[in-house]
Amino acid sequence: LTGLVLDGSFTKRLKGVRCQAAVSILRGERIVRTEAGEIQFTEDGLSGIPVLGMARSVHEIHSAGENASIQINLFPEWSAAQVSAHLAERFRMPGDVSAGDALVSLIHKRLIPVLLKACGVDAGRNCSNLPGSGLENLVTILTGWRIPVSGTRSWNDAQVTAGGVAxxxxxxxxxxxxxxxxxxxxxxxxxxxxxxxxxxxxxxxxxxxxxxxxxxxx
Ligand SMILES: Cc1cc2nc3c(=O)[nH]c(=O)nc-3n(C[C@H](O)[C@H](O)[C@H](O)COP(=O)(O)OP(=O)(O)OC[C@H]3O[C@@H](n4cnc5c(N)ncnc54)[C@H](O)[C@@H]3O)c2cc1C
Structure with a gap:
């Protein structure tokens, strides 16, 4: 049981951010495990109770020479269509409101620039005239943010380690x-x-x- 090290330059900016989410670990394109609860971003990746138990899967996937990635759904209670409808409603705000500001109170403030960048939306752009693809990408990332996993935290950081007397x-x-x-x-x-x-x-x-x-x- 230990945290995951993620392949992304954003991790340092998100250190300490906590939020509710459903997280899945993927072996290539196949989901092998999904857990929900409070996740916590760390300096180099992700931790939290739903994440700790995924270290074993990551180890198995990497040992088999395959790629592991994690998928984060920040709206596990909503369908993608509901998230899309909610965003469309939010982005119809009158006045000169940026895409970044329109997401305040919906997701953790420090996640906003990272997620908008990941889906190619300019955080400063007026939210009422985002291209349709921008909204679509945002829904995809809010409900299935896929990040490559480069490894697990060290043995010293683990709460529990596998192995021992057979x-x-x-x-x-x-x-x-x-x-x-x-x-x-x-x-x-x-x-x-x-x-x-x-x-x-x-x-x-x-x-x-x-x-x-x-x-x-x-
Ligand atoms: C940060 C953290 C959080 C955790 N949270 C949970 C949790 O919420 N729920 C849960 O179920 N599990 C949790 N665990 C795991 C759980 O604590 C361990 O699985 C459990 O304590 C293992 O018990 P143990 O007696 O086998 O080993 P340990 O608890 O490690 O006890 C071994 C003892 O042996 C002593 N010792 C070592 N070498 C020697 C020696 N040569 N001579 C004499 N004494 C020695 C050590 O000092 C230690 O006191 C957590 C672990 C960590 C690190």
Missing amino acids: VDEIRPQTLESARLSGLFFAGELIDVDGDCGGYNLQWAWSSGRVAGTHAARS
Whole structure:
């Protein structure tokens, strides 16, 4: 469980931005996992509970020599048509309102210039005369912002790491080593890891109790 490093020069500008979103990890063009919740931009990429669990997929995709990318939907509760209709309504503002200003209060302020740039819309352009393609691109990016993933944060940053003593080398009833009697394992020492949500602490406590009880009896 660790953050993702994204391939984009915008990351430093977004450091600390938090927002609700649905995020999907893609292997080439195929979505392999989608999670929703609060995401957080970091200096070099993306973190937050829905993102942390994607590190394993990224590792698997990169190990197979394939490209990984992340897709961020900032409006997971809305269809693309609803986002489009909402933007069209917003952009009909009277007066000289720029595209950038028209998005204030809809998405995080620091995301606005980055997203407009990514979809080729001049943030200073009057929102009422954007080309149709500009609006279309904006809807696409708001509902499916695709960013290449270059890797994961380091082992030191990880909340939980995969690997450890293989489960088939441990007696499941006692958590004693099948190879060396009198040696017991618990928690992250064992090749067991779970998603965010307390599963890893639960595993550490439960396995610790089992291993400790049987170690004391042995
Ligand atoms: C920032 C962060 C946030 C997390 N949040 C969550 C969460 O919200 N929910 C969740 O389920 N999990 C979470 N985890 C994961 C969870 O904390 C771990 O999976 C769990 O603590 C593992 O328990 P453990 O007993 O196996 O190892 P540890 O908790 O790492 O305990 C190992 C202990 O051994 C000690 N030790 C190491 N070497 C020696 C030595 N040579 N001699 C004596 N002692 C030694 C260490 O100091 C440490 O106290 C988080 C982890 C991190 C880092």
